[in-house]
Amino acid sequence: MVHALSQLNPCYSLGMDDLRPPKLEVYRDESVARDYDQRWSGALGKKRDVRKAKAICQAFDALQTHYPEASLRSVLDIPCGTGRFSDLFDAYKCHTIGADLSIEMLQQAQAKHPQHDFICADIGRLPFADDAIDVGACIRMLHLVHSAELRIRFLKELNRVCKYGAIIDYRHSHTVRIFSRRMRFRLGMYKEDPQLPSPRQIQCELQQAGFKPLAKINVHFAPLLSDKLIFPVISNET
Numbered sequence: 154m155v156h157a158l159s160q161l162n163p164c165y166s167l168g169m170d171d172l173r174p175p176k177l178e179v180y181r182d183e184s185v186a187r188d189y190d191q192r193w194s195g196a197l198g199k200k201r202d203v204r205k206a207k208a209i210c211q212a213f214d215a216l217q218t219h220y221p222e223a224s225l226r227s228v229l230d231i232p233c234g235t236g237r238f239s240d241l242f243d244a245y246k247c248h249t250i251g252a253d254l255s256i257e258m259l260q261q262a263q264a265k266h267p268q269h270d271f272i273c274a275d276i277g278r279l280p281f282a283d284d285a286i287d288v289g290a291c292i293r294m295l296h297l298v299h300s301a302e303l304r305i306r307f308l309k310e311l312n313r314v315c316k317y318g319a320i321i322d323y324r325h326s327h328t329v330r331i332f333s334r335r336m337r338f339r340l341g342m343y344k345e346d347p348q349l350p351s352p353r354q355i356q357c358e359l360q361q362a363g364f365k366p367l368a369k370i371n372v373h374f375a376p377l378l379s380d381k382l383i384f385p386v387i388s389n390e391t
């Protein structure tokens with residue numbers, strides 16, 4: 154089931170304001186959406202992009218290995234943003250649906266990937282039946298959601314619609330960078346307390362959302378320097 158961009162209903166999640174962390178709201182701004190991809194346009198940014206893409210592919214491979222009998226054919230990329238990873242699953246011959254709450258981000262995505270399907274949807278209330286999609290991918294979102302309860306709620310909803318599992322991008326607090334930020338925050342030298350979960354808390358959140366990780370993939374080659382983790386997860390009822 155695919156909704157064309159022209160049929161999008163921006164009011165889809167009216168009444169769900171509690172599901173909207175302020176840090177995720179900025180992407181509804183046209184200029185933020187237009188400039189979003191620039192952060193990966195320099196040499197360092199490109200490297201980071203390639204590393205993340207590689208980790209996502211590793212996670213997809215882990216899911217495929219776990220289900221040797223099943224062919225994973227559909228992917229829900231939510232939030233897809235400007236479609237940074239929209240064509241990643243083409244190599245696996247998957248039909249990818251990109252979904253996001255921001256029409257502005259979706260317009261960028263559709264302009265870049267006219268051959269792909271994009272819908273406006275809220276990860277807290279997805280317009281899909283149970284098990285309608287083979288695999289979900291939730292990239293670069295959860296670190297912007299500071300409430301553990303809300304993260305779990307989002308993940309539960311993703312679990313509901315995904316038949317075989319998902320690829321989840323998390324950031325954790327046990328790195329030199331986050332430790333130093335926390336120290337600086339306490340000394341009044343950093344603007345906000347980095348509210349990232351510990352690796353142990355992440356495991357608990359995934360479990361509470363009904364997921365079981367198949368692996369923990371460090372996006373960076375030096376794990377102590379990077380807070381970015383990618384988890385291929387399956388339902389913990391399987």
Ligand SMILES: C[S@@+](CC[C@H](N)C(=O)[O-])C[C@H]1O[C@@H](n2cnc3c(N)ncnc32)[C@H](O)[C@@H]1O
Pocket residue numbers: 172173177178180181231232233234235237252253254255258274275276277291292293294
């Ligand atoms: C940091 S961007 C990540 C986009 C993309 N996954 C990437 O890696 O570049 C976060 C995205 O989450 C979207 N978003 C915010 N709240 C959402 C919600 N409740 N449901 C779906 N998407 C949401 C924003 O519009 C934004 O495009």
